[in-house]
Amino acid sequence: MKNVNQNKNVNVKLTNHFIKDLSYENLQNISQNFNNSNNLKVNDNLNVNFNLYEKNYFTLSLKYNFHCLTKQDNKNLCHLELEYIGFFEILNKSYNNQKSLTQNGLKLLFPFANEILEYITHKGGTVPISLRNIDLSLN
Numbered sequence: 177m178k179n180v181n182q183n184k185n186v187n188v189k190l191t192n193h194f195i196k197d198l199s200y201e202n203l204q205n206i207s208q209n210f211n212n213s214n215n216l217k218v219n220d221n222l223n224v225n226f227n228l229y230e231k232n233y234f235t236l237s238l239k240y241n242f243h244c245l246t247k248q249d250n251k252n253l254c255h256l257e258l259e260y261i262g263f264f265e266i267l268n269k270s271y272n273n274q275k276s277l278t279q280n281g282l283k284l285l286f287p288f289a290n291e292i293l294e295y296i297t298h299k300g301g302t303v304p305i306s307l308r309n310i311d312l313s314l315n
Contacts, residue, residue, distance in 0.1 A: 187267035188277060190284040195292065196237070197259040202300050203252045216253070217245045222307075226278050232269060236262045236281045238289050242305055256297065256305070260289040 225237040242256040262285035266272065290307045297305040 187271060188280050188284070189265045189267055190262055190281070191233075191265050192263040193285060193288055194261055195258070196261045197257065198292075198296075199255070199257040200296050200300055201255045203254060204301070215247055217247050217250070219243045219245075220305075224278060224282065226274055228272070228274070231272065232266050234264050234266065234277055234281070236264070236278060236285055238262070238282070238285060240289065240293065240307075242293075254297075254300070256293070258289065258293060260285065260292070262288075 220240070220242045223239045225239070226234060227237075228234045238258075238260045240256075240258045240260075242254075244253040244255070245251060246253060262281060264277070264281050264284075266277065271277075286307070293305045293307060
C-alpha cells in the first residue's frame, strides 16, 4: 500500500489538513447561460503562508480567491474564497529549508484543496474551477 501523505524526497509528512474558511457565492440568474468562456473575465489569486513550529513541524496556509465577471457589462457571476491548512512533520530534523519544505508540502496539500474547488464549483452551477496546471516551483 502506497503512503500518499509522505514525500520520500525531503522527508515531509502531511499529518493533518482542513478547511479553515470557505465562502462561495453564485450570483447567476438560473436562466443565464455563461458556459462560453469567451464572455467571461476571471480574476484569481493564490497565496501560501509558511509557519515553522518547534523545528519539527510546519503549517502551510493556502488561500485562493476566484472572481468571475461578464466581459460585456462586468456583472458579477460568482465569487469563491478558500483557506486550506496543512500541518506537516519534518521527519529529517536537520532539514529546514523553507522554500523546499513549502514546495514539497504544497505537492501533498494541493490535491485536497483542488478537489474541494472542483466539487464546489461543479455542484454550485457556475464555471468549474480546476487548478491542475498550477506551477508549484515558487519562482
